[in-house]
Amino acid sequence: MKQLFTFLSILLMLATSSFATYVAVLETAADGSAKDSVPFLDRQYLTNVLREQAVKELPAVQNYTIMTRENIQQMLPPSKSIEDCEGSCLVETGKNIAADYVCQARVGRFGNSLTLSAELYETAGNKLIASFNGRGSDVNELLAVIEAKSPEFFHSVKELEMFKRGKVDNSVVKETATVDSAVAPLPDPTPAKVPVVETPLVAKEAVSENKVGASIPANVGAQAPVKEQSAKKGIHWVPLSISAVATVTGVVLAVVGNSKAKNASEKKYSTETEYKKNHDDAKSGQTLRGVGIGIAIAGAVGIGLSFAF
Numbered sequence: 001m002k003q004l005f006t007f008l009s010i011l012l013m014l015a016t017s018s019f020a021t022y023v024a025v026l027e028t029a030a031d032g033s034a035k036d037s038v039p040f041l042d043r044q045y046l047t048n049v050l051r052e053q054a055v056k057e058l059p060a061v062q063n064y065t066i067m068t069r070e071n072i073q074q075m076l077p078p079s080k081s082i083e084d085c086e087g088s089c090l091v092e093t094g095k096n097i098a099a100d101y102v103c104q105a106r107v108g109r110f111g112n113s114l115t116l117s118a119e120l121y122e123t124a125g126n127k128l129i130a131s132f133n134g135r136g137s138d139v140n141e142l143l144a145v146i147e148a149k150s151p152e153f154f155h156s157v158k159e160l161e162m163f164k165r166g167k168v169d170n171s172v173v174k175e176t177a178t179v180d181s182a183v184a185p186l187p188d189p190t191p192a193k194v195p196v197v198e199t200p201l202v203a204k205e206a207v208s209e210n211k212v213g214a215s216i217p218a219n220v221g222a223q224a225p226v227k228e229q230s231a232k233k234g235i236h237w238v239p240l241s242i243s244a245v246a247t248v249t250g251v252v253l254a255v256v257g258n259s260k261a262k263n264a265s266e267k268k269y270s271t272e273t274e275y276k277k278n279h280d281d282a283k284s285g286q287t288l289r290g291v292g293i294g295i296a297i298a299g300a301v302g303i304g305l306s307f308a309f
Contacts, residue, residue: 021161023058023154024067024099025051026090031108038107038114042139049143050105050118053150058157072097094123101129101157107142110135116142120153122160130156236306243302250296257288 028043028050038046051066058064075097094102103120113135120130130153134145260281 020063020065021058021101021157022065022067022099023054023157024072024094024097024102025054026072026093026102026104027069028105028107031106034107034109034114037109038139038142043107046105046107046116046139046143046146049146050103050150053146054103054154057151057154062158064157067097067099090119091121091123091126094121099123103130103153105146113137114139114142116145118146118150118153120156129160130154239302240306243299243306245299246302247296247299250292250294250299253292254289254296255292257285257290257292260285260288 025047028046030038030043047069051069054066058066076093077096090102090104094100101120101122103118105116105118108115108117114137115133115135117133118131119128121127122129132145132149132153134142134149136142136145263281263285
């Protein structure tokens, strides 16, 4: 029984996390002589800031998960060198660590200046969806480039996810509504004249007194309450059906648990290990039986309430 509860818990966690979007920010690489100008610890700090910007732009409350450095290192193959990767190799790395999006910044040189370039890929479609470039005289100016350009950089993930889910940006809707209201002609404020038709006096008397032979049946007013009552009766079928299913499920669980407990208690044993196994099986069967009885009682109460109300 413990294994069953553990399995169900893991299954629930996987179901909950399967809808999350995973984004991996790999360590900042360096090309050529830039490795000497920007040592590893400085590049690691640039990665930390880039990952921090990803957390701000793609928060967990919106179902985004920014993978930590430890998560990425644990899921990478031992012989994998991230600094040697770029382009399609980054996409392959993202797939290896089960990331939906993967990005990396690289430090290089252009003349006497340091350069910084970053690329963001969608791993499923092997697509480059965003990138930015900048340069500066030292690492502090490269840091300013990351802080200035990374918000829009990571926002492209959100835009692509919204497109996949069929959502439309509110600003687009508002803009469209403004354009439509400007083009559409204003309605005529003058109300249209409706011709007045006088009802014959005989018809009025027939309707008000409901005499024999009148064209309107006498039971017209009673039809609405009948329909309303039938609708209310139809609504009761929903809780009744749910309660019936719960009752049947509880009875089945109780029967299975009782049978399991009975078989385990009657089973013979010759070693202490077999005794412990039989004891655990009997205990789990009793637990299953108790759960089934509880569900069956709840279902029976639901059936009674469905008929009562």
